[in-house]
Amino acid sequence: MTVLVGIAGGSGSGKTTIASALSAHYPPEHLQIVPLDAYYADRSGMPPQELARVNYDHPEAFDQLLLLEHMSSLKAGQAVEQPLYDYTTHRRLPETRAVPPAPVVVLEGILVLAMEAVLPLLDLKLFVDTDADVRFLRRLRRDMAERGRSFDSVMLQYMETVRPMHRQFIEPTRREADLILPGEGDYGVVLEVLRAWIDRQLTAED
Numbered sequence: 001m002t003v004l005v006g007i008a009g010g011s012g013s014g015k016t017t018i019a020s021a022l023s024a025h026y027p028p029e030h031l032q033i034v035p036l037d038a039y040y041a042d043r044s045g046m047p048p049q050e051l052a053r054v055n056y057d058h059p060e061a062f063d064q065l066l067l068l069e070h071m072s073s074l075k076a077g078q079a080v081e082q083p084l085y086d087y088t089t090h091r092r093l094p095e096t097r098a099v100p101p102a103p104v105v106v107l108e109g110i111l112v113l114a115m116e117a118v119l120p121l122l123d124l125k126l127f128v129d130t131d132a133d134v135r136f137l138r139r140l141r142r143d144m145a146e147r148g149r150s151f152d153s154v155m156l157q158y159m160e161t162v163r164p165m166h167r168q169f170i171e172p173t174r175r176e177a178d179l180i181l182p183g184e185g186d187y188g189v190v191l192e193v194l195r196a197w198i199d200r201q202l203t204a205e206d
Contacts (some may be wrong), residue, residue, distance in 0.1 A: 002075050002101060003201050004121050007108040008173055009128030011057070012151045014136030014183035018128065019108040019190050022198070030202055032102040034074070036109020039067045040085050042092040044146045057165035059114050068117045070099075075121055087147045104198050110166075113173035124197065127174050130183030132163075150170040 007015045016035070023033045030203040041063045043051060056059060063083075081096040099105075112118070113125055136158060143149040174180060181190050 001103075002077055003104055003123040004075055005104060005124045005126065005153045005198075006104060006118075006122040007126045007128065008110065008113040008170070008177070009187060010130065010132070010135045010170050010183075011162055012142070013126050013128040013130040013163075014187070015108045015110075015136075017123065018181070018187060018190060018194070021107050021187060022106060022194060025191075025195060026104070026134060026198070028100070028102065030102060031106065031198065032074075032099055033106045034070070034082060034107045034110035035107060036062065036067070036107060036112055036115075037087075038085050038097075039063050039084050040090075040092070042083075042195040044091050054090065055161045055165065056090075056108065057161045057169070059111050059169060062111065062114060062115070071105075071107065071118050071121050074099065074101060074105045080113075092152060105203055110170055111173075114169050115175040119176065125176055125178045126181055126185040126194075127177035127179075128181045129174070133167075134184060138187055144197060 007019055019033050019035075020057060029186060039055065041061060043054065044189050046054075064081070069119050070082065073080050075093055079100045080090050082099045084093040085091075086093055107118070107122070112122075113127065119125075137160070139158065140151070140154050143154045144151065179193075
């Protein structure tokens with residue numbers, strides 16, 4: 001029986017860092033990571049000027065039907081072909097990533113706990129809580145270094161959509177979480193707690 005773990009929190013809160021540390025600790029046959037960002041809706045035919053106006057921090061920016069289908073399949077022990085998303089062009093790539101079934105699957109992303117259809121499938125719901133200034137600085141550094149964004153474009157997006165969407169859709173999902181994790185520091189205690197829980201799930205499988 002596959003268990004699904006959801007990790008939510010604001011942009012730059014540390015979700016991906018925690019998920020990556022778990023992935024590095026367990027072999028892929030024991031644990032798989034699925035990023036929510038891979039499920040942004042396919043907008044391949046949309047002109048660039050319209051793509052720039054899309055609110056990527058709103059739940060409707062995601063292909064929730066495909067996400068539900070894939071999470072249900074993984075929960076049932078079936079492999080899926082996860083889409084791949086290009087952040088620089090805001091388009092879904094033609095290639096996919098094969099995600100095999102595993103005893104533990106971690107779904108991580110800003111709005112994981114806001115996906116009402118997926119929420120009942122999650123066996124453990126986590127929210128990473130990080131101060132807003134820390135989240136902004138992390139996002140600024142990431143978007144400029146990895147996604148080719150300018151300072152002005154990052155700032156504009158943060159003020160127009162990221163901050164208001166965080167307040168409207170992300171912050172309220174704290175109440176859905178089974179556990180609220182600190183998003184600063186070296187994550188040592190956080191990872192120790194999560195690994196202990198995952199180890200119990202793996203032992204139960206045996």
